[in-house]
Amino acid sequence: MENKLKSVARRIRLLRSWKSLSIGLMVGAVLALIWVGLDYFSVVFTEIPFLITLVVGLGLIGAAIGYFRNLNPLDVARSVDSRAGLKDRLVTALQSEDDDDFQRKVREDAEAHLNDVEPKKAYPFRFGPWPGAAFGSILLAGAVFWLGNSTALASKNSPEAEKMKEAVAKVERVAKPLSEVKVDELGGKDEQRLANELQKMAKQLERNRLDPEEAKAKAEELGRQAQELTDKRMEQARAQMQSMQQKYAQEQLQKANITPEQLESMKLSQELQDLMQETRDGLDGDFQQGEQLDQQMLDSLNLDQATQEMLKMSQKERDAMKESLEQQINDIEKMLEDPNLSEQARKELSEKMKELQDLLSKVQYSEEVLKALQDLQSMEEYQELSKLMSEMQQASEQMQNAQELTDEEMEQLKQKIAQLEEQMEEFAKQMQDPEFREQMRKQMQEMIDAMKRGELSAEACKTCLGLMPGMSMGMPAPTPGGAYQGEGENRKNQDPQELKGQTDTKAVKGQRDPTKGTESYVEIKAPTTLGTKTSVPYDKVLPQYKDKAEKAMSDKSIPKKHEKRVKDYFNSLGGKK
Amino acid sequence: MSENASINAEQEAQWFRDTWAKLRDEIGKVIVGQDEVVEGVLVCLAANGHVLLEGMPGLGKTLLIRTLSQALDLSFSRLQFTPDMMPADVTGTNVLSEDASGKREFAFRKGPVFAHLVLADEINRATPKTQSALLEAMQERQVTVGGAHYSLPEPFLIMATQNPIEQEGTYPLPEAQMDRFFYKINVPYPTKKDLAEVVKRTTGTVTSEAGKVASGADVLRARKLIGHVKVAEDVLNYALQIVVATHPGGEAAPISEQYCRYGASPRGAQTIINASKVYALMNGRFNVSRDDVKKAAKPALRHRLLLNFEAEADGIGADQVVDGIVQFVESQGRDPVGA
Known part of the structure; x- marks a missing residue:
């Protein structure tokens, strides 16, 4: 009897599995129906594969539960008694523990009747209420989904459908990378929210659920939000870069034992600037023929304009300046040899000569500075970094103008940027390498020693400190104060009266003087994630996508009286019409 | 060896079935x-x-x-x-x-x-x-x-x-x-058909008389036999559920709560089980089934239920209450394997 019951039990498991499968399918279908309902009202958007996975998945789970759920032999006996009309013979045979002839007959009778039971007949697969409910729910969910996606009803070859398809593809192209933005300390939630909105809009366009007027209003709102987000992210990026620059520069200064007071004393004097101007005037036209220094590097040093120009002087100009200064010094020396010279005049001439000597040493220093900068330019690491920055900016610009790029090209660009980012990170790691840093430190120490020995000016020192991009402190260039070059002892002049140069504050810490020079920067258009990932600059791309989407819609159903309004609106977005 | 073991279940059950069938047939000769x-x-x-x-x-x-x-x-x-x-x-x-x-x-x-x-x-x-x-x-x-x-x-x-x-x-x-x-x-x-037969038999010249087909000893033997019929726990519970469902205030069926003043006594449960055993033997089975219990419920309980005034006012009889109780108890049971 036990064996027979086992065979029946297997059948029961199958049947129970069928029933549970139906229940699972029905539950899945009900959930799908809810989902489809939400989709219908554009609360969420869903796709057929998701719905199928949901329904089938729950169905399979139900089937597994139904099959493997515990099955008691006594329950099987009860069920068989009930299903096969065995009049409780099996239950009595199993439950009664007497040992008499009646009990034996009960057992025999039960076995005889059980043998006559055909599991397939007693437990037939029926399309009962549960499968019916499951089937009905699936049909209902499918119908609602189908009705909610009217493009299924529209002709696929109609021009409106084609345009709509294009518009959807473009909006999705913007939305997809945005949705991949990671949430980090800079934010990312806003980007994702915007991406979701864009995707929602794309879905609505795709499913023809968006009224043109509504689409217009929504596009306007999204465009505004995108612009705000762009501004916000750019501001954040700038602030962060400045912060990083300052931090790094301070670290380097501390390691180089350079105090802020020492930096304060480094400033190009007014006299030298005047002299430079005179020299230029005298040379008349040769000024532009100076040494070719990387403007980006000069910008990163945050030097004032006069200093930059002096560094750009040609050798000819520099020689002319030196000759002029030496001539003036000689003239003064001759004048000082005159015994009839009054004490007052002698004193003034002496001071004037000192100033001229100072200026001469400045010009001589500039040669040192120039040499240091040239050395810097020739450094492999610097060249690599410059190249990376340049490529990154180029890629960023390409991304900004990428509205006409294909998906494939966009993907290549993204990969390239990601590659560049990796290289940047590699360089940053290299900078953290103790050996590399030691090498840098030695170079700086040599420069400082040279400065102390009077062989290198403070300007040159500052130049060295600004070797690396991002080290610029944005501090005013000080007047050289006490470093003399030439014979005799070096004397540091700390007397403020002797600091003839005027401090020309052109910038404050952390901010670039907008009136002078240029600034090296990588424009990272928001939304973006610094350091790890870049994405499509949607502020550039979005308006045009919206423009085309709107055009596609207007071709279809925008009333004539609204056409001008629509056109004006998209013109107002700033995108190219 | 006990008395129980000495009984040949097959033969005894067959004898009972035959005897009671004969009795029924014999009575049927007279009672239409x-x-x-x-x-x-x-x-x-x-x-x-x-x-x-x-x-x-x-x-x-x-x-x-x-x-x-x-x-x-x-x-x-x-x-x-x-x-x-x-x-x-x-x-x-x-x-x-x-x-x-x-x-x-x-x-x-x-x-x-x-x-x-x-x-x-x-x-x-x-x-x-x-x-x-x-x-x-x-x-x-x-x-x-x-x-x-x-x-x-x-x-x-x-x-x-x-x-x-x-x-x-x-x-x-x-x-x-x-x-x-x-x-x-x-x-x-x-019924009309039965009535016609009754009239024919009683108004003609030929009268039907029942002959002897069993004896008092046979009755006593049958009474002993029904004690051996097996009752599964499930079936016993089913019978007890029916009886308990007649008790207002306890685990009563809703219809009992509404219409019963008093439910069946323990004699009711004994009666149902004993009668079910007889039905089982009469149907050639060695065990009591739920159907036997269901069949015995109405004649065993209808006179044991004391209905209230509301039942009388609503024209509800004891049979309807018992039917309601049986339905209630049936509705409590579900397919134990959930297939």
């Missing part, structure tokens, strides 16, 4: 239709219970028990209850008698209850005092008169009848006495 009534009476006979028949006059109640006595070759007596009937008229009494030597002494003269089969016709017309005279006979199978106990013959079956109409001048049976009836069977009017 009324199959359920006949079957109910035979169940009571096998289960050692008394039966209360309720039906209109002239439906063959007396004929039924007389035919049964003929078929079993057992003594039969009839008591026609009237309001002036005294207990002694039922049980018998001590009378002063004189023997041949002239010696006088009281001797017990047995009443009509001293028969194997007793028909207590229109029992509700007798006074409660007289009705109560049957209590001891029904339960203890003995009669006590003048301090002496007199055993009743075995098998002993009382078949009482009562008329559902003409309630004026009647004395409804007290609950204690009602409870002692194993079954209460409603005797319906015969």
Whole structure:
């Protein structure tokens, strides 16, 4: 009897599995129906594969539960008694523990009747209420989904459908990378929210659920939000870069034992600037023929304009300046040899000569500075970094103008940027390498020693400190104060009266003087994630996508009286019409 | 070896089935239709219970028990209850008698209850005092008169009848006495077809008589046999659920809560199980099924339920309440394997 019951039990498991499968399918279908309902009202958007996975998945789970759920032999006996009309013979045979002839007959009778039971007949697969409910729910969910996606009803070859398809593809192209933005300390939630909105809009366009007027209003709102987000992210990026620059520069200064007071004393004097101007005037036209220094590097040093120009002087100009200064010094020396010279005049001439000597040493220093900068330019690491920055900016610009790029090209660009980012990170790691840093430190120490020995000016020192991009402190260039070059002892002049140069504050810490020079920067258009990932600059791309989407819609159903309004609106977005 | 083990279940069950089939067939020769009534009476006979028949006059109640006595070759007596009937008229009494030597002494003269089969016709017309005279006979199978106990013959079956109409001048049976009836069977009017047959048989020249097909010993043997029929726990629980569902305030069915003042006593549960065993044997089974219980429920419980005024006002009878209870209990059970 036990064996027979086992065979029946297997059948029961199958049947129970069928029933549970139906229940699972029905539950899945009900959930799908809810989902489809939400989709219908554009609360969420869903796709057929998701719905199928949901329904089938729950169905399979139900089937597994139904099959493997515990099955008691006594329950099987009860069920068989009930299903096969065995009049409780099996239950009595199993439950009664007497040992008499009646009990034996009960057992025999039960076995005889059980043998006559055909599991397939007693437990037939029926399309009962549960499968019916499951089937009905699936049909209902499918119908609602189908009705909610009217493009299924529209002709696929109609021009409106084609345009709509294009518009959807473009909006999705913007939305997809945005949705991949990671949430980090800079934010990312806003980007994702915007991406979701864009995707929602794309879905609505795709499913023809968006009224043109509504689409217009929504596009306007999204465009505004995108612009705000762009501004916000750019501001954040700038602030962060400045912060990083300052931090790094301070670290380097501390390691180089350079105090802020020492930096304060480094400033190009007014006299030298005047002299430079005179020299230029005298040379008349040769000024532009100076040494070719990387403007980006000069910008990163945050030097004032006069200093930059002096560094750009040609050798000819520099020689002319030196000759002029030496001539003036000689003239003064001759004048000082005159015994009839009054004490007052002698004193003034002496001071004037000192100033001229100072200026001469400045010009001589500039040669040192120039040499240091040239050395810097020739450094492999610097060249690599410059190249990376340049490529990154180029890629960023390409991304900004990428509205006409294909998906494939966009993907290549993204990969390239990601590659560049990796290289940047590699360089940053290299900078953290103790050996590399030691090498840098030695170079700086040599420069400082040279400065102390009077062989290198403070300007040159500052130049060295600004070797690396991002080290610029944005501090005013000080007047050289006490470093003399030439014979005799070096004397540091700390007397403020002797600091003839005027401090020309052109910038404050952390901010670039907008009136002078240029600034090296990588424009990272928001939304973006610094350091790890870049994405499509949607502020550039979005308006045009919206423009085309709107055009596609207007071709279809925008009333004539609204056409001008629509056109004006998209013109107002700033995108190219 | 125990007594139980000595029974050949197959043979005994077969004998029972054959004997009861013969009895039914024999009674059927006289009683036209009324199959359920006949079957109910035979169940009571096998289960050692008394039966209360309720039906209109002239439906063959007396004929039924007389035919049964003929078929079993057992003594039969009839008591026609009237309001002036005294207990002694039922049980018998001590009378002063004189023997041949002239010696006088009281001797017990047995009443009509001293028969194997007793028909207590229109029992509700007798006074409660007289009705109560049957209590001891029904339960203890003995009669006590003048301090002496007199055993009743075995098998002993009382078949009482009562008329559902003409309630004026009647004395409804007290609950204690009602409870002692194993079954209460409603005797319906015969169908037109059955009536035609009845008329033909009783108005012609040929009269049908039942022959002896079994004996009192057979009845006793059958009573022993039904004790061996197996009842599964599930089936027993099913029967108990039905009985318990009649008890208002407990685990009653909603219909019992609404219409019952009092539910069935433990005798009700005993009756259902015993009757079910008889049904099982009659159907050739060695075990009781739920169907047997269901079949026994109505005749076993209908006279044990005391309905309230609301039931009377709503025209709800005991049978409807029992049906409702059975439905309620059935609805509690689910497919245990969930297939």
